[in-house]
Amino acid sequence: MSRSGVGARPRAVGLFRIAGALALASCAGDATDSRVTTPVATPVADPREFRSMEDFLGGYWNRPIPPQGPAPAAWSSLEASLAPPECGTCHVQQYEDWQTAVHAGAYSAGLAGQLVSQEATNFGFVRSCLVCHGPLSEQQSKLPLPEGGHGTNPDFDPQLKEGGIVCAACHVRGQVRYGPPTREGATAPSAEGMPHGGVVRSDYFEDSRFCAGCHQFASPAPNGKSLQNTYEEWLDSRYATEGVGCQTCHMPDRRHLWRGIHDPDMVRAGVTIEWMEGSELEPGRVGLRVTNSGTGHRFPTYVTPAVDVTLELLDGTGSPIPGAARSAEIVRRVALQGGSWVESSDTRLAPDSSMTLTYPAPVDARFVRGEVRVRPDAFYRNVFAGLLARVLTDTARVLIEAAHEGAIASPFTIFDDTVAIGR
Ligand code: HEC
Ligand code: HEC
Ligand code: HEC
Ligand code: HEC
Ligand code: HEC
Numbered sequence: 001m002s003r004s005g006v007g008a009r010p011r012a013v014g015l016f017r018i019a020g021a022l023a024l025a026s027c028a029g030d031a032t033d034s035r036v037t038t039p040v041a042t043p044v045a046d047p048r049e050f051r052s053m054e055d056f057l058g059g060y061w062n063r064p065i066p067p068q069g070p071a072p073a074a075w076s077s078l079e080a081s082l083a084p085p086e087c088g089t090c091h092v093q094q095y096e097d098w099q100t101a102v103h104a105g106a107y108s109a110g111l112a113g114q115l116v117s118q119e120a121t122n123f124g125f126v127r128s129c130l131v132c133h134g135p136l137s138e139q140q141s142k143l144p145l146p147e148g149g150h151g152t153n154p155d156f157d158p159q160l161k162e163g164g165i166v167c168a169a170c171h172v173r174g175q176v177r178y179g180p181p182t183r184e185g186a187t188a189p190s191a192e193g194m195p196h197g198g199v200v201r202s203d204y205f206e207d208s209r210f211c212a213g214c215h216q217f218a219s220p221a222p223n224g225k226s227l228q229n230t231y232e233e234w235l236d237s238r239y240a241t242e243g244v245g246c247q248t249c250h251m252p253d254r255r256h257l258w259r260g261i262h263d264p265d266m267v268r269a270g271v272t273i274e275w276m277e278g279s280e281l282e283p284g285r286v287g288l289r290v291t292n293s294g295t296g297h298r299f300p301t302y303v304t305p306a307v308d309v310t311l312e313l314l315d316g317t318g319s320p321i322p323g324a325a326r327s328a329e330i331v332r333r334v335a336l337q338g339g340s341w342v343e344s345s346d347t348r349l350a351p352d353s354s355m356t357l358t359y360p361a362p363v364d365a366r367f368v369r370g371e372v373r374v375r376p377d378a379f380y381r382n383v384f385a386g387l388l389a390r391v392l393t394d395t396a397r398v399l400i401e402a403a404h405e406g407a408i409a410s411p412f413t414i415f416d417d418t419v420a421i422g423r
Pocket of ligand 5: 208266
C-alpha cells in the first residue's frame with residue numbers, strides 16, 4: 001500500500017473546466033467548455049474493478065456523481081441516509097472533524113450568492129460549480145433533460161446541498177460505502193451483517209490523485225501553470241518521491257481536518273521564518289528569510305491568498321522611523337484580460353526554496369521589526385467587492401456581503417518579532 005502517485009504522470013487528472021465568465025472571476029476557474037457529464041443511474045463504480053488509477057479517476061470521480069438509487073430494503077433508515085449527521089451517529093470523530101473543515105462549508109455564502117440568481121435561468125452554470133462544491137446528484141435541484149434544458153430532480157435534498165462536500169461525495173457510489181484499507185493495510189471484504197453492508201476498501205483513498213480532481217486544473221495556463229496547479233506542484237517536489245501525499249499532511253492520522261491557508265497553525269508548520277545574520281548580509285543591512293520548509297507544494301498554492309513580509313526600522317525609543325519600512329508580497333498575481341488569464345508575477349515559494357527581504361539600516365536605527373501576515377482571501381475580497389458594485393437581488397446581496405465581511409476578517413499574523421540591530 002502506498003500513498004504515492006509516484007511514477008507515471010497521469011494525463012487525465014482534473015479535467016474539469018468551468019463554464020461562464022463569472023466562474024473565471026469567482027473561482028479563478030479554468031477555460032470555457034464545460035465537461036460536466038450527465039448523470040446515469042448505472043453502472044456502480046467499484047474500485048475493485050478498476051484496472052488502473054486513470055480508470056478509477058474516470059469512474060469514481062465521474063461528476064455529478066450519479067444518483068445513488070434506493071438502498072437495500074434490509075437497511076435501517078440510518079444506514080441508508082446520505083446525511084453527514086447520520087453518518088456521524090456511528091463515525092463520531094470523522095463527523096466532528098469534518099464539521100470544522102472548509103469542505104463542510106463549501107456551499108458558502110460566496111458561492112450561494114453567485115448561484116441564487118442562476119438557479120432558475122442558467123442551471124448549467126450552477127452545475128459547473130457544484131462539480132467541486134457539491135458533487136452528488138442529490139445536491140442538484142435540477143437535472144438535464146434529454147431534449148435539452150433542465151427539469152426538476154426528484155432526488156434533490158436541499159439540506160444535502162448545503163452540506164457542501166459531504167461524506168458521501170468521497171465515500172458512497174451506487175449506495176456502496178467505500179473507504180481506505182484497514183489501518184493494518186487489509187482490503188478484504190467486510191464480514192457479513194456489518195452496517196451499510198460493510199465497506200469496499202481501496203488504496204486509491206491514500207493516493208494524492210484522489211484529491212486532484214478538485215484541486216488540479218488541466219489547462220497549463222496562464223504561463224505554463226494551471227490556475228489550480230497543486231497536484232503538479234506536489235509531483236515536482238521531493239514529497240512525491242518520499243511518499244508524503246496530500247493525505248499525510250492534510251489528514252494526519254486519517255483525521256478529516258483539511259487545514260490549509262485559513263489556519264494559522266497549519267501555515268506556521270509549513271514555513272520557517274528567520275532573521276538573517278552575519279555573513280548572510282551585506283554590512284549595514286538587516287534581513288528576514290522565509291523558507292517553504294514543510295508545504296508540499298508552492299507556498300501558497302493558489303492564486304487567491306497573499307502573504308506580506310514587512311521590515312520596519314525603529315529608533316532608540318522603539319518608535320518607527322518615518323518612511324523606514326519595506327514590504328514584499330508572496331503571491332501569484334493573475335488577471336482576466338480579454339477573456340483569458342494573464343499572469344503578471346509569481347513570487348510563491350516552491351518547496352524548500354526561500355525568499356529574503358533586506359533593508360539598509362541607517363545609524364539612528366536601533367531595532368528592526370519583522371512581520372509576516374497572511375491574507376487567505378486576498379483575491380476573493382476583490383471579487384466580492386466587484387460583485388457588490390453590480391446590480392444584485394436582495395438575497396444575493398445579503399450573501400455576498402457576508403462573504404465580503406468574511407474575507408475582510410480572515411487575515412492573521414504568523415510572525416511578529418523585534419530585535420536589536422547589531423553593528
Ligand atoms: C449504524 C452505524 C453506521 C452508520 C449510520 C454509518 N456507518 Fe460507516 N461503518 C459502520 C461500521 C460498523 C463500519 C465497519 C465496517 C467493516 O469494518 O466492515 C463502517 C465502516 C465505514 C467505513 C470504513 C471505515 C474504516 O474503518 O476504514 C467508511 C468509509 C464508512 N463506514 C463511511 C460511512 C458513511 C460515509 C456513512 C454515511 C453515508 C456511514 N458510514 C454511516 C457503521 C456505520
Ligand atoms: C475544480 C473544482 C472547482 C470548481 C469547478 C469550482 N470551484 Fe470554487 N473553489 C475550489 C477550491 C479548491 C477552492 C478553494 C481554493 C481557493 O480559494 O481558490 C474554491 C473556492 C471558492 C470560493 C472562495 C471560498 C468560498 O467558498 O467563499 C468561491 C466563492 C468559489 N470557489 C466559487 C465558485 C463558483 C461560483 C464556481 C462555479 C462558477 C466554482 N467555485 C467552481 C474548487 C472549485
Ligand atoms: C474530501 C473527501 C472526504 C470526505 C468529504 C470525507 N472523507 Fe472520510 N476519508 C477520506 C479519505 C481520503 C480517507 C482515507 C485517509 C487516509 O487513509 O489517510 C477517509 C477515511 C475515512 C474513514 C476511515 C478512518 C480510519 O480511521 O480508518 C472513515 C470512517 C471515514 N472516512 C468516514 C467519513 C465520514 C463519516 C465523513 C463525513 C462526516 C467523511 N468520511 C468525509 C476522504 C473523505
Ligand atoms: C469534490 C471536490 C473535492 C475533493 C474530492 C477534495 N477537495 Fe479539497 N476542497 C474542495 C473545495 C471546493 C474547497 C474550497 C471550499 C470553500 O472554501 O468553499 C477545498 C478546500 C481544500 C483545502 C483548503 C483549506 C483552506 O484553508 O483554504 C484543503 C487543504 C483541501 N481542500 C485538501 C483536500 C485534500 C487533501 C483532498 C483529498 C483527500 C481534497 N481536498 C479533496 C474540493 C474538494
Ligand atoms: C508536506 C505537507 C503537505 C503536502 C504533501 C500537501 N500539502 Fe497542502 N498545505 C500544506 C501546508 C503547510 C499548507 C498551508 C500553507 C499554504 O497554504 O501554502 C497547505 C495548504 C493547502 C491548501 C490551501 C490553499 C493554498 O493556497 O495554499 C490546499 C488547497 C492544499 N494545501 C491542498 C493540497 C493537495 C491537494 C495536496 C496533494 C496534491 C497537498 N496539499 C499536499 C502542507 C502540505
